[in-house]
Each structure stands twice: as C-alpha cells, then as structure tokens.
C-alpha cells in the first residue's frame with residue numbers, strides 16, 4: 001500500500017488549520033472585547049496570543065519528525081502555514097501589548113525592550129520570526145539559495161528564546177513553562193545531530 | 201480600529217450604571233431586612249454567569265450591618281471582577297482558580313488566635329469576628345504587585361481595634377500574620393505543582409506602627425456581604441498602601457513579636473519582594489515596571505485604563521512612617 005495524503009486531504013488539513021487558528025483568535029478577541037475573558041481581559045489576551053504562538057511554533061517543529069516516522073512526506077506542505085500562523089499570533093501578541101498594555105506609549109516600549117530581560121528576549125524571538133516569515137515564500141527561497149536553510153535554522157534559537165521569555169514572565173508557578181520546555185527539548189532531541197553540527 | 205484612551209476619570213455609562221445598581225441593591229436590602237435580602241441575593245447570584253451547576257456546593261455569604269462609606273468619586277471595580285480575579289495560591293495559581301476551587305471552603309467554625317507579646321491574648325470564633333468592633337465600610341484602592349489595581353468597598357474594622365483589645369507589650373515591635381494551613385481544603389497546599397512553589401502556611405508581617413495606623417484594616421466583607429471564600433474569608437488584612445500580597449487572607453493567627461517576622465513572597469524571591477512592599481512607582485520590580493497600573497473596572501479590552509501609580513498608592517498620610525528611610529533599599 002502506498003501511504004500518503006491526497007491533494008484533497010491536504011486541502012482539508014489546511015482548511016482545518018485556517019479555521020482553528022483564525023476562528024480561535026476571533027472568538028477570543030470577541031470575548032475580550034465584550035468583557036467575557038476573566039477579570040482582566042488584557043492579561044487574558046496576552047496569555048492567549050503568547051501561548052497560541054508557542055503552540056503553533058511547536059506544531060511547526062513536529063512536522064519534520066512526523067514526516068520521518070510516518071513516511072508521509074505531504075505533511076511538509078502544511079509546515080509553512082503553521083509557521084505563518086505562529087508569526088500571526090506573535091504579531092497579535094506584540095500588537096496587543098502595544099495597544100492594550102502600553103496603550104501606545106512608544107517611549108515605554110523602547111525602554112521596556114532595553115530594560116526588561118524577558119521582553120528583550122521575547123522581542124529578539126519576534127524579530128527572528130518576522131525574518132523567517134518575510135523569507136518564507138518560494139521566491140525568497142530561490143533568491144537566498146543555500147543561505148535560506150541557514151537563515152531558517154534560526155527557528156531553533158527563536159524557540160529557545162520563547163521558552164526563556166515564558167518562564168521569565170511568570171511570577172512563581174513555573175510548572176506549565178517547564179512542560180513546554182520539556183516538549184521543546186524533546187522536539188529538538190530528534191534533531192540533535194543537526195543541532196550539534198550547527199553548534200560547531 | 202477605535203481605541204478609547206481615557207486619560208482621566210471620565211465616567212462611562214456602563215460604569216455609572218454599575219455603581220447605581222449597587223446602591224439600589226443596598227437600598228432594597230435595607231428595606232427588606234436580613235432574610236428577604238438573602239433570598240434576593242441568592243437569586244441575583246443564580247442569574248449571573250456562573251460556572252457552577254445547581255448541585256455544586258456554593259460558598260455562602262451573609263449580609264452585613266455596617267456604617268456606609270462616604271460617597272466618593274472613584275469608579276468601583278464591579279463585584280463580579282473583585283470576586284473572580286484573585287491571587288490566592290492556596291486555591292490555585294490562575295486568577296480564576298480561587299473562585300473555581302474555594303466554593304466548598306469551610307469557615308465556620310473558625311478560630312483566630314491573637315497572641316504573642318500582648319497583655320491579653322484571646323481567640324475569636326467565626327461569629328465573634330463580626331462583633332469585635334462596629335463594622336464600617338472603607339473604599340480602598342488595591343494595587344497588585346503585578347501592576348493591576350481595583351477599587352473595592354471593604355467592610356470590617358481597624359486592625360488597631362483588635363490590637364488595642366490585646367494590648368501589645370512595649371517589647372512588641374512587629375505583628376505577624378498567618379493564613380490557615382489545611383491541605384485537605386486548600387489544593388495548592390497539598391500539591392507543590394498547584395501552589396506556585398510556596399512554602400505554606402502563607403505568612404505576612406507589619407511593623408507595629410504600620411499595623412496601628414488607622415488605614416490598616418481587617419476586612420470581614422465586601423460589597424455589603426461577608427467575604428467570599430476566594431477573597432480570603434472569613435477575615436483578611438487590607439493594607440492599601442502596600443502591594444496586594446501583604447494583605448494576607450483567611451487569617452488564623454495574629455502575633456505581636458519582637459523581631460521582623462518572615463514573609464512568604466520575600467522568602468520565595470527576596471530580590472523581588474521586600475518586607476515593606478510599599479507601592480512605589482519609582483522602584484520597579486526587577487522584571488517589570490511599577491510606574492503605571494491597569495485599573496480594572498467595567499468593560500472589555502477596548503476600555504482598559506492605564507493610569508499612573510502613586511507613591512504609597514496615593515495614601516500620603518502614611519509617609520511619616522517611613523521618614524528617613526531609603527525606600528529603594530527597603531522595597
């Protein structure tokens with residue numbers, strides 16, 4: 001039997017990713033806007049978008065090990081979409097922070113990025129995700145040639161920075177960030193040879 | 201997208217309505233008397249958004265008799281937010297956990313022991329908590345160390361009234377407080393993963409002159425009724441010029457002592473949380489700014505209020521307690 005996914009399967013898988021990612025965000029912003037997202041909707045939105053972005057990025061990193069195990073190479077076709085949505089959530093996260101937390105005090109944004117290590121780290125990860133997003137299409141891939149892969153290996157650094165940003169942002173209960181770090185380390189361990197090579 | 205950015209205390213319709221409903225309800229309660237009022241409240245609660253089905257236990261509060269606070273211009277934080285957005289790690293570390301997990305909390309019988317370096321130690325039962333002194337309403341700002349704040353109508357009495365009854369000895373320099381330790385009732389205490397890594401019981405402390413300051417308050421109620429479990433029933437401290445974590449909940453012991461007592465958050469991270477923990481916009485938390493705060497009132501994402509934080513949370517009358525002290529060093 002030839003294992004694999006038809007075009008149709010891929011179409012529906014992508015449709016599902018669009019539906020969940022967009023639908024969940026719309027629903028959550030609607031609830032925040034109508035004061036149904038807990039006592040402090042601003043905090044609620046920051047948590048939702050931050051965790052959402054991290055979840056999507058981890059899903060993105062699951063794809064290549066998944067392809068290896070399942071030998072279904074077509075899964076590769078949804079990886080870019082997951083990556084783009086990870087950045088989309090990170091964009092919402094930063095935009096919500098600027099609009100609702102800082103209420104457009106740009107001066108404060110700059111000083112927080114410089115002064116607060118966990119914001120510095122989050123911002124660095126955000127810049128990496130931005131660069132990966134801007135170079136995620138076929139044209140950029142062709143233009144960058146071998147450098148494209150080099151650039152996109154930065155995703156591992158971004159994931160590590162986000163884990164650090166997360167654990168640094170919580171007050172004392174680090175259980176959940178530790179679980180996330182565990183998952184990330186597991187995903188990275190599948191690529192340990194590649195990562196060791198990058199290190200050297 | 202239209203972002204509202206209120207720069208001052210512009211009254212918004214929904215917020216005024218909130219206040220109005222509260223006042224009307226109070227008026228009605230007074231007219232109907234105790235029993236009728238209880239029924240009214242029960243039906244009011246049942247009609248609100250509730251996570252609990254009818255068969256789930258629900259923590260019981262009762263209507264209190266007290267001297268009302270004077271009219272004031274600050275917009276109150278709605279009762280639903282005061283009672284659903286809580287830091288009470290004994291019941292879980294998410295803001296919504298205490299409300300979800302504290303409904304079966306037993307507060308009657310209760311024992312509050314007042315002892316240590318005092319002439320007349322004593323113990324208060326649940327009923328006695330409400331009778332130690334005439335109850336009064338105080339509308340205080342509460343500033344959390346996480347940079348959000350509320351305005352809450354508390355009901356209770358001065359901490360000083362309780363201390364006067366115990367009569368501290370001159371050797372008493374500090375007052376130490378302790379929360380109930382009961383892992384069977386408090387899931388955060390029996391599971392290190394749910395309690396935020398805190399070494400329970402939660403303990404707090406004040407210098408004795410801070411404790412004796414007329415603003416220091418023991419609350420037994422809010423919004424006209426006895427305290428909900430998630431807000432620290434049956435009795436909690438409210439020190440409005442200090443960060444919220446100083447205002448210890450569900451107190452079982454108040455001791456006058458001669459040395460600065462250990463305090464929970466200071467034990468957990470001394471470089472982030474000091475003994476004094478006075479609200480101070482100039483002294484940042486190492487990980488975030490304390491210069492401003494988000495005032496939690498009515499309204500969703502688009503009506504969020506960011507305001508300047510005031511030294512001592514705006515309660516300037518306490519400044520003399522700290523004259524000559526370096527507030528940066530004694531954060």
Ligand code: HEM
Pocket residue numbers: 043046047048049050051053054057086090093094097119122123124125126129162165166169170
């Ligand atoms: C300039 C960039 C960023 C800023 C200013 C920023 C800001 C914040 C803030 C203020 C919080 C704390 C919310 C709170 O506890 O009240 C937070 C939490 C978080 N952020 Fe970011 N962030 C940035 C980038 C990112 C990126 C790129 C990601 C992931 C892709 C991310 C993921 C998270 C996560 C997972 C949390 C924890 C949420 C939780 O506690 O539930 N952040 N961020």
